[in-house]
Amino acid sequence: MIKIHHQHLLKTLPDAVLFDTDNTLYHYDPAHKTAMDAVEQKITDMFSINPEQFRVAFNDARAQVKQRLGETASSHSRLLYFQRMLELIGLGSQVLLALDFEQTYWRTFLNHAKLFDGVIELLDDLRLLGIPTAIVTDLTAQIQFRKIVYFGLEDHFDYIVTSEEAGYDKPHKAPFEIALEKMQPQGNRIWMIGDNPKSDIKGAKEAINAVTFQKLHNGVKMGEGDMAADVVFDEFNHLIKLVNSFNTSEQILA
Numbered sequence: 001m002i003k004i005h006h007q008h009l010l011k012t013l014p015d016a017v018l019f020d021t022d023n024t025l026y027h028y029d030p031a032h033k034t035a036m037d038a039v040e041q042k043i044t045d046m047f048s049i050n051p052e053q054f055r056v057a058f059n060d061a062r063a064q065v066k067q068r069l070g071e072t073a074s075s076h077s078r079l080l081y082f083q084r085m086l087e088l089i090g091l092g093s094q095v096l097l098a099l100d101f102e103q104t105y106w107r108t109f110l111n112h113a114k115l116f117d118g119v120i121e122l123l124d125d126l127r128l129l130g131i132p133t134a135i136v137t138d139l140t141a142q143i144q145f146r147k148i149v150y151f152g153l154e155d156h157f158d159y160i161v162t163s164e165e166a167g168y169d170k171p172h173k174a175p176f177e178i179a180l181e182k183m184q185p186q187g188n189r190i191w192m193i194g195d196n197p198k199s200d201i202k203g204a205k206e207a208i209n210a211v212t213f214q215k216l217h218n219g220v221k222m223g224e225g226d227m228a229a230d231v232v233f234d235e236f237n238h239l240i241k242l243v244n245s246f247n248t249s250e251q252i253l254a
């Protein structure tokens with residue numbers, strides 16, 4: 001499925017393409033759930049707390065960290081969540097355990113995260129067309145770089161901007177503007193591909209007037225109103241076809 005709501009924005013190929021990562025290039029929810037289960041198993045084996053107590057403490061810890069840090073990269077830090085969770089359980093900061101849970105979380109997460117079909121092919125097609133690409137992602141550089149390497153994506157795009165580097169999470173304009181500063185696109189027709197209606201779609205529209213594409217799959221709600229994307233799609237194969245249709249004949253989309 002691909003629905004083009006604003007055909008007139010797609011008369012030419014883009015001058016640059018920006019990609020979100022989490023839940024856009026792969027399905028976030030199953031990887032996250034399995035990773036949380038692994039940490040829960042570890043902590044309930046180690047201490048006399050039950051899964052319900054773990055979840056309550058973790059959710060409280062996460063909410064406190066987010067409340068304190070606002071829309072910044074470290075507000076997503078699993079290390080800080082686990083540290084605060086251990087404190088809330090009454091065990092003190094327990095730095096070794098916090099590090100261990102963080103490692104368990106991300107190791108399990110990466111083992112269960114699978115790139116969506118067509119992502120690498122789309123990136124390669126864009127490269128063949130001479131269109132620069134960048135990843136614009138929230139969270140800290142360390143784990144986002146690890147994800148990119150794990151997915152084997154490091155040679156398939158030109159630049160990355162994390163919210164750690166930018167100082168702000170999307171939808172703040174800084175990450176988008178830094179991406180364009182790095183890419184120096186030839187024109188102003190920029191595509192942004194992401195899953196989040198507020199961060200990726202509304203954010204990129206307001207920051208850099210991007211043509212926006214929302215990736216839909218289980219658990220993703222289609223953006224509405226000023227968070228509605230110009231194009232919605234559920235499989236990257238549709239974007240590959242779209243990109244290549246310009247190549248063969250611009251008339252197809254005229």
Ligand SMILES: [Mg+2]
Nearest residue numbers: 020022023195
């Ligand atoms: Mg995302």
